[in-house]
């Protein structure tokens with residue numbers, strides 16, 4: 001073997017199998033595969049050198065990023081002068097959705113649970129004001145108002161592991177029983193957002209979940225692999241990488257392991273929340289395809305260079321205040337003074353595949369189909385058929401998730417050239433689950449590549465709100481990568497807190 005080939009092969013071996021797999025489709029697929037990647041942003045910055053100068057605008061507050069956090073901040077500043085810039089062609093960030101033949105399907109975050117007592121009142125109040133939830137005094141709980149998006153209990157989930165189906169990821173047995181007995185002692189003490197957790201529990205933020213579990217239980221490899229699955233699913237990494245506090249919070253914050261709670265999952269996923277907020281805001285102030293390229297501080301506030309991608313122009317915004325709700329790794333280029341605060345953040349890259357199918361496929365449908373297989377990066381898929389109260393004839397979309405290790409980020413550039421293999425391998429995984437080849441029913445596959453998708457809540461990560469010690473009080477950070485758990489409720493709360501800081505400065 002030539003040295004170059006050897007290097008190529010050995011580096012592929014270190015890759016997650018979905019990126020290195022040499023499986024080629026056995027026949028020309030009857031479907032098209034489209035890749036949408038945020039890795040392309042770098043190219044855009046290169047191209048922008050040829051953009052012409054656009055307009056100069058003065059504004060009170062500029063919000064960077066139209067994910068949940070940026071939109072929540074915008075919602076709370078709706079009576080003030082603000083502009084929100086989102087680099088993508090749609091709002092949502094990791095809660096975005098795509099439209100296919102008139103229906104919208106999630107490309108990222110897709111569910112939420114009903115809210116128990118003890119959750120943050122500010123977010124609950126916001127969701128009530130948006131008419132997304134209402135309080136049920138007889139249950140001491142909040143329900144979602146759009147009940148058609150509640151997943152029926154009998155359709156909620158099914159686990160596929162070692163060729164057999166079961167109901168839950170954690171296998172039955174004495175270890176599971178003692179684990180959940182232990183978790184029960186934390187119930188009611190693990191609210192959302194996590195900043196409301198009593199400080200006497202903060203020491204749990206300093207150790208890894210694996211170390212904590214090892215000390216308390218006689219662990220088995222199988223149990224660790226099952227807990228790892230849950231941790232990757234919500235936090236982007238296994239139990240050796242996340243803190244004990246994050247791990248315990250996962251099981252204790254929502255009592256779904258102990259009782260039945262409402263699971264809310266529209267087909268458009270958590271883009272639903274983005275849409276609800278956007279509906280209350282002036283469209284002209286939500287600028288998509290606007291990339292914030294450079295922030296420079298000056299006496300009166302900031303000068304911000306913004307790329308207008310559609311019109312190929314570079315606008316200048318003069319603003320007094322900024323809410324930075326974009327992922328913080330980019331601060332290195334956009335606002336280097338702020339980067340040092342976030343340099344220890346570690347992000348998990350994710351790949352989300354939307355596999356659009358038509359025609360007869362096996363039923364009944366389960367909403368979440370959790371797959372514990374040889375490829376640990378593949379978490380399984382959500383079946384849109386379980387999101388319909390009555391099974392309709394239209395497109396049925398399988399949304400499949402890969403949570404990749406942080407070290408695989410640079411290899412995501414390969415996704416484009418390997419798109420057919422990635423689609424075919426994922427279709428194989430799903431076919432294996434169903435016990436039949438679904439390839440012929442596939443109409444189209446979308447692959448969404450998210451390089452910095454999820455900040456991993458490792459030891460020391462939580463409760464580290466950089467707004468407390470950042471020097472410039474007129475530039476405020478929002479987003480789950482500001483010391484928060486990567487969850488919708490946290491992102492909403494971070495937008496609220498950022499807007500309060502901006503209004504008080």
Ligand SMILES: Cc1cc2nc3c(=O)[nH]c(=O)nc-3n(C[C@H](O)[C@H](O)[C@H](O)COP(=O)(O)OP(=O)(O)OC[C@H]3O[C@@H](n4cnc5c(N)ncnc54)[C@H](O)[C@@H]3O)c2cc1C
Pocket residue numbers: 064065066067068069070085086087088091092093094095107108109110111112270290291292293325326327330334350352401450453454478479480481485486487488489491
């Ligand atoms: C695949 C996946 C599935 C998930 N599923 C769930 C779930 O089911 N339930 C749940 O509660 N949570 C889930 N999460 C977590 C949840 O999506 C996030 O916590 C939340 O959406 C994060 O919102 P955010 O606003 O903090 O960040 P982001 O969504 O990352 O938003 C940041 C935004 O800023 C924009 N941006 C960045 N830089 C710039 C710039 N320079 N100029 C302009 N715009 C910029 C980005 O394009 C992006 O839109 C999931 C996450 C992922 C990745």
